[in-house]
Amino acid sequence: MIDARLDGELLAATRAGEAEAFGTFYRRRRALVLAFLGRRCGSAEVAADLLGESFATALGATLDSDRDLPAEPVAWLLTIARNKLLDSLRRGRVEREARVRLAIAPLELADDEFERIADLIDNTDVASELTQILPVDQLEALTARVLDERDYPTIARELECSEAVVRKRVSRALKTLREAIGGQR
Amino acid sequence: MSDFPYLDGLERELVAAARMSIGRAEPDLSRVSDATSAKGASAPTSAFRARRMRSRRARGRGGAPLGLIASVLALLGVSAAALAATGVLTGSPVQTSHPSPARSGAGAPITSSARLLPISFPDPQGGLPWGMRSFRTTRGMICLQIGRLYDGEIGALVQGRFRPFSLSLPSWPIPRESAQPGDPQPGPTTIGGCLLPRETSALEASGIPATGYVASHKPGERAPTPGAAKVRWMAFGVLGPSARSATYELQGHLHTVAVAAGSGAFLIVLPVGAHSGWLSRALMAGGVSGIEGPINPGSPQGAVRHFTYDIRGHTCLVSRRGTNTCLPWIRHTAPLAPTRYLHQPIRVTASTGRGAWGASLLVSFRAPYAVASAESDYQVIAPVGCYDFGHTVGQDVNKDEILHVRLNYQLNVQRCGPKMRVQVIYTPSARRTGPGLSSGPGEVIVGETTIPTPK
Numbered sequence: 078m079i080d081a082r083l084d085g086e087l088l089a090a091t092r093a094g095e096a097e098a099f100g101t102f103y104r105r106r107r108a109l110v111l112a113f114l115g116r117r118c119g120s121a122e123v124a125a126d127l128l129g130e131s132f133a134t135a136l137g138a139t140l141d142s143d144r145d146l147p148a149e150p151v152a153w154l155l156t157i158a159r160n161k162l163l164d165s166l167r168r169g170r171v172e173r174e175a176r177v178r179l180a181i182a183p184l185e186l187a188d189d190e191f192e193r194i195a196d197l198i199d200n201t202d203v204a205s206e207l208t209q210i211l212p213v214d215q216l217e218a219l220t221a222r223v224l225d226e227r228d229y230p231t232i233a234r235e236l237e238c239s240e241a242v243v244r245k246r247v248s249r250a251l252k253t254l255r256e257a258i259g260g261q262r
Numbered sequence: 263m264s265d266f267p268y269l270d271g272l273e274r275e276l277v278a279a280a281r282m283s284i285g286r287a288e289p290d291l292s293r294v295s296d297a298t299s300a301k302g303a304s305a306p307t308s309a310f311r312a313r314r315m316r317s318r319r320a321r322g323r324g325g326a327p328l329g330l331i332a333s334v335l336a337l338l339g340v341s342a343a344a345l346a347a348t349g350v351l352t353g354s355p356v357q358t359s360h361p362s363p364a365r366s367g368a369g370a371p372i373t374s375s376a377r378l379l380p381i382s383f384p385d386p387q388g389g390l391p392w393g394m395r396s397f398r399t400t401r402g403m404i405c406l407q408i409g410r411l412y413d414g415e416i417g418a419l420v421q422g423r424f425r426p427f428s429l430s431l432p433s434w435p436i437p438r439e440s441a442q443p444g445d446p447q448p449g450p451t452t453i454g455g456c457l458l459p460r461e462t463s464a465l466e467a468s469g470i471p472a473t474g475y476v477a478s479h480k481p482g483e484r485a486p487t488p489g490a491a492k493v494r495w496m497a498f499g500v501l502g503p504s505a506r507s508a509t510y511e512l513q514g515h516l517h518t519v520a521v522a523a524g525s526g527a528f529l530i531v532l533p534v535g536a537h538s539g540w541l542s543r544a545l546m547a548g549g550v551s552g553i554e555g556p557i558n559p560g561s562p563q564g565a566v567r568h569f570t571y572d573i574r575g576h577t578c579l580v581s582r583r584g585t586n587t588c589l590p591w592i593r594h595t596a597p598l599a600p601t602r603y604l605h606q607p608i609r610v611t612a613s614t615g616r617g618a619w620g621a622s623l624l625v626s627f628r629a630p631y632a633v634a635s636a637e638s639d640y641q642v643i644a645p646v647g648c649y650d651f652g653h654t655v656g657q658d659v660n661k662d663e664i665l666h667v668r669l670n671y672q673l674n675v676q677r678c679g680p681k682m683r684v685q686v687i688y689t690p691s692a693r694r695t696g697p698g699l700s701s702g703p704g705e706v707i708v709g710e711t712t713i714p715t716p717k
Contacts, residue, residue, distance in 0.1 A: 096280035
């Protein structure tokens with residue numbers, strides 16, 4: 078049965094004690110995160126490793142009652158994945174700290190699945206998906222803010238508009254994205 | 263049976279972890295076999311050594327590689343006084359200024375070392391072909407610089423005229439609107455990457471202007487948004503002396519180009535339609551951007567389907583999907599030298615930031631060996647419990663110099679357990695021979711200490 082709840086509702090349910098809700102969230106978003114990572118790191122194996130660490134980090138944050146749950150789970154998840162990728166570049170390895178903390182056992186990636194994951198990455202174009210969902214100005218602002226993590230004043234200078242306009246575009250983009258993704262469930 | 267047992271297994275593990283955490287059960291760390299688990303004063307594992315080797319590859323891909331961002335702090339009086347008061351560290355004064363570009367990061371270009379590589383690639387829209395040159399830096403790295411090729415020089419087409427590039431470190435990722443108030447005057451930068459000697463790598467870049475002119479922009483200036491016809495996707499790199507050719511796909515057809523004899527250098531420049539992916543994002547963002555695949559150096563990416571090699575008379579290939587038929591013919595290198603322990607004192611000062619999600623360690627130690635090139639370095643790591651943070655000192659270091667390295671923790675370190683172990687590790691150059699280091703690239707653990715986890 079398809080779980081019709083929004084991503085945010087799944088995270089809230091996870092925190093409330095429904096562990097399976099996080100599994101639903103993972104299953105729904107794993108291809109997107111895999112493609113996001115795979116296109117950037119050029120290796121299906123590394124992307125799969127980073128995927129595990131990214132979701133483990135997301136789970137850890139979800140279960141941490143001291144933290145607010147993300148308002149935009151997909152953007153939040155991609156930001157976590159991006160940070161994991163950058164960390165791995167800095168350190169020259171994919172870290173396992175989040176998985177170790179949660180006692181998630183190491184998993185082995187078989188050759189045939191490696192091929193299928195490579196196909197999955199190839200066939201999922203994150204940018205195109207976002208492009209289809211968002212108008213140009215919103216995508217531009219969202220990319221700069223969420224994916225590139227630049228601050229609002231910097232983005233405003235780049236786009237030659239006020240910070241308020243950038244904030245509004247990002248907000249609209251996230252709203253559009255949320256509605257579009259919600260509609261695709 | 264599922265097509266994705268790994269991905270499905272990960273889901274089961276996540277749900278189990280969630281269930282265990284919700285039930286407030288203690289995680290069973292014995293299930294996890296990992297180098298980051300605390301095992302007392304054990305030697306670095308092979309995984310750790312692999313990380314160290316890979317980190318060196320990762321550092322060499324631009325003028326400001328991530329792995330080379332130094333965290334050595336130029337703390338003057340305060341640190342010196344604090345250290346003197348503790349008596350933990352003595353020796354040369356604390357570093358008083360940031361090192362010059364020639365002594366940090368990838369180093370500065372050596373003009374006399376510039377060589378035009380014997381490869382070129384026609385531009386998809388005609389006009390001047392693309393070429394690549396190499397040069398060495400003051401820190402022992404070898405850099406590649408790419409541009410339009412004309413009369414034996416690499417440069418750009420600016421307002422229809424060829425302008426040769428001066429030698430400069432390629433910037434990677436290629437800056438988009440990177441200038442900030444107070445930055446030096448923005449100017450053109452070049453495309454390429456830097457490698458360590460004997461290192462091989464294949465890189466991918468998208469959103470490169472057809473002119474070859476990549477300019478950063480003054481704050482407030484709008485970056486030009488080139489049309490698709492004026493943007494290129496490119497793959498380039500050096501694959502080593504055994505490489506023979508690179509094969510790429512364009513409009514459904516495979517094409518093969520020879521690599522440069524000796525270095526294995528290659529360069530492929532295609533129209534944007536050949537490889538979309540993140541390029542659309544770069545275009546939409548109104549500028550250019552770079553994408554690299556540094557985790558698997560030498561692995562084909564993007565439109566590149568495979569590389570062929572001749573290894574001891576055997577022709578083999580490495581494909582984008584991970585197939586490597588060369589493995590049976592690759593000689594294994596000599597094993598690493600045993601890890602050595604110096605047991606020098608190191609000083610760690612912990613501080614906490616906002617809430618439970620910000621903490622940092624200031625690690626101070628005296629450098630037992632000088633660092634004179636990018637081939638060797640010091641690294642500070644905290645390989646304990648649930649975290650494995652680390653930082654590389656990416657600059658030249660004098661023997662007996664006292665260094666201060668800050669490790670920032672962005673996660674909740676309090677869950678790691680009551681104590682943390684901090685190590686300072688020195689990795690010598692593979693070529694270096696000297697007292698105690700004659701056996702090769704084995705790592706040296708300068709010192710380690712255990713501290714209470716910051717609260």
